[in-house]
Amino acid sequence: MRMLDTSGLLNAGFALPAGINDTLTRLWFRGPATTAEGQHTDWVYIGIFWFCTAWFVLLMGLMFYWVIRYRRRPGTIAPASPNHSTKLEIVWTVVPTLCLVPMFIVGFQGYMHKMVAPGDAIELSVSAYKWNWDLEYPNGSQSRESTTIGSRPVPIFYMPADRPIKLRMNSRDVMHAFWVPDFRIKADIMPNRYTSVWFNTSLPADAATLGEAHGLNESSPMWGVPYSDHWVFCAEYCGNEHSEMAAVIRVVPEDKWNQWLGTIGTAGLSPIDLGKFIYQRKCASCHTIDGSKGTGPTWLNKWGYESKYTDGSTAIMDENSARESILVPAKKIVEGYSNQMTSFQGQIKDNELEAIFAYMKSLSDRGGN
């Protein structure tokens, strides 16, 4: 694939000391992009910034100067001066037009770099829903780890460094968008078609290593591995917890990533642990397990207790009503809540349902055993 050496372009393009553009990039972006395509975007942005600054200073300079120079003096009127100049007007129509052509072209180039993934990219699938995303690794398993941005829990997507990765994305409900500010990439995620983003990022030479602070112990395959984190945000408004719909892309060396992939299958888990895993990935954004009220009812002491529904009916939470709530959530709404939940019909396997039941039972004092 083509690599863009933008650091040279950035400074050669404007014949300015390297320091100024680096400082500007830090000021605007907090730091350079971590992909080559992203750095091209930075270069385009800083270029446009200089263009805009030049025009703005020129226009405002003239405006302020003339307002002061030609301020009104009592008893005098403005001297006659031309109110039209074909030459001048042609110049200031043609010159900006010519300036915009290269702007369009570099924008187009950068866009194509971002849109067209190299043929050897590793393809992963992302499924978005209100208000979380599932990332499926090549072996069909999903990551079960989470971290925090600020104080909100978000899933971690482990990615190998120095390999092009393409995410093929689809939504289960409304429009979402996948934005990785560090890579300067974004694409809407739609319910009726696939969209994609791709990136290829490296680890910085001084990358920190994973350890105890990340909830790992020494037996973990990720222990001591250098990493770098990148925020992912949902950028298309999708309802209540739109601002909580985020993730962290954690880049690690490819060999470590491959090694780790082998350990994350859910095959060996007990039903309760599998249920807990599914809960954390799919349910935790709305249902708490500490008794507090979320978008949906808490799971603490839910199993075996009676639920009242908005249609006036009641039911004990058992396998049948839990199954219905997960697969056809709109059918009955628990009193005090609104119809927010997405159907998991076709998204969840029978053994996973069993696992969720087991986990819910473990959270209830009427769960048996």
Added chain:
Amino acid sequence: MAHDTHHHEGSYLTPKGGPMTVIWDWATTVDHKKIGVMYLFAILFMFFLGGISAIFVRLELWEPTRIVEGVVQGQLFAQEGATSISAGNDIYNRIFTLHGAIMVFMVLVPSVPASLGNFFLPLLIGAKDVAFPRLNLLSWYIYVLGSLFAVTAIILGGVDTGWTFYTPYSTTTDLEYWRVAIMVLGAFILGFSSILTGLNFVVTVHKLRAPGMGWFDMPLFVWNIYAASILQVLATPVIGITLLLLVLERVLRIGIFDPALGGDPVLYQHFFWFYSHPVVYVMILPGMAIISEVITTHARKSMFGYRAMAYSGLGIAGVSFIVWGHHMFTSMSEAASVVFSALTFLVAIPTAVKVFNWTVTLYKGSIAVTTPMLYALIFLFLFAIGGLTGLPLGTLATDVHLHDSYFVVAHFHYVMMGGTLMALMAGLHHWWPKMFGKLYNEPVAKFAAIVVFLGFNLTFFTQFFIGVQGMPRRYASYPDAFTTLHQWSTIGSLMLLVGFLIHLFVFVHSLVAGRKAPQNPWGSLTLEWATDSPPPEHNFHHEPLVTHGPYDYESVVPPGMDPADYPIPGASPSATVVRSPAKPD
């Protein structure tokens, strides 16, 4: 003669009887001036509502949300002791939707055309009224009806879709209530008000110009309102149909936009922006209209490049129909994005030409920095930033990063608020003496303008950085990294509030205790200044005959002014208004 002002006939404001008679008289008036004034106050009230909701948005964003020991902190709208952030988010989402919907549909779209346009378009072309005065009254009541629908939706609990009503969210949220449908119907009804007003203005400009006023003798205010009116007539039906389809889908579950029913959500975006992009120019062209009048009057200078200004208004209107796709660079096909990016750059050209013309008009002028002029200069400053920050959004590589971020929020506030609303403030201060016959306190108004200017930049310039650094729009909570910039932004919004409250005080004070305004306080040459302040019911005592261009400051003494103050070699007093033989006194 130039000014036979002291006439037996009262002004349009003179009460015709007791309070009930006055109320009935205003409620059934077909006088474009009264309708304009009613629009003005309705729009200012809506601006107040939209502004208050903006303040709540900013207060919510004062702190990022934190959950400490199971308790939500830093979220204004979460209840005391809340452990769930969803309750607070729910209120925040309704408030920013309220802000956007009110500001776009009830403030910005009708702002200048319906208020100042209604009042001054006929005056500026020397007409007695608009072409269809009763239709004009109907537009006003349609506006009221549409606003009532929207207010009803808010009172019933509000809508959380964002003002863009993107599907399938808008057709699947809140299904047990009718609020979204009511809100959307409100916007649909408001559209008719727009269409009828636009139609009225187009016909008025074509048919009712005073004798002697050719197309290129029209003030640029008229040209730009005319261009905006054409857009209103042509583009608004599209949103009407779209919103109707949306309601049909919600209520009857017919699949048009919702993929679960076999529809396509991106189709909705195309429909929506096919209207909503031209409507950006429905909002800004009338603002540009005002700026042209204010700059020429207060610089006492002929408009530089008059014809280019007239054509660029029409050019902007034309190009605005083929750039809607730039709102969808992250949801369209690559090929379509490339085409729309190229087309988008086209719209920059006529806009730039306008800015150059305004600036060069100042050259060798006789410039008085009055409140309206100060606002016109503020407009140039803010609109330049708004326009230039459109460039990285039209450029594909950068837009992919900036799309739906705070950069976009800052950009369109610089254009819409820094452009249209600052122009409205300029126009309001420019024409206030003519509308109400009262002067206002200039030093205090100028002070307020400076507070608004500083507050505006503090509020929105910070948001460019927040956006570039990675903050998406419509977020109730955010990572700690953005806290400082958000707090500056919130402080700026409070300064804006203070600035506008001072303006409110200045206006109220003027109405209650303002000195009587002379016929032509600024020495302007356009026709509205050739009649009384406030104008008589039929605008002019005699049908005006136009004998000079609207900006011939170098050769004509403005109406109502002392020729001694205008040492123009060989000039005669303005002959703008002459006795028409056909209409004896």
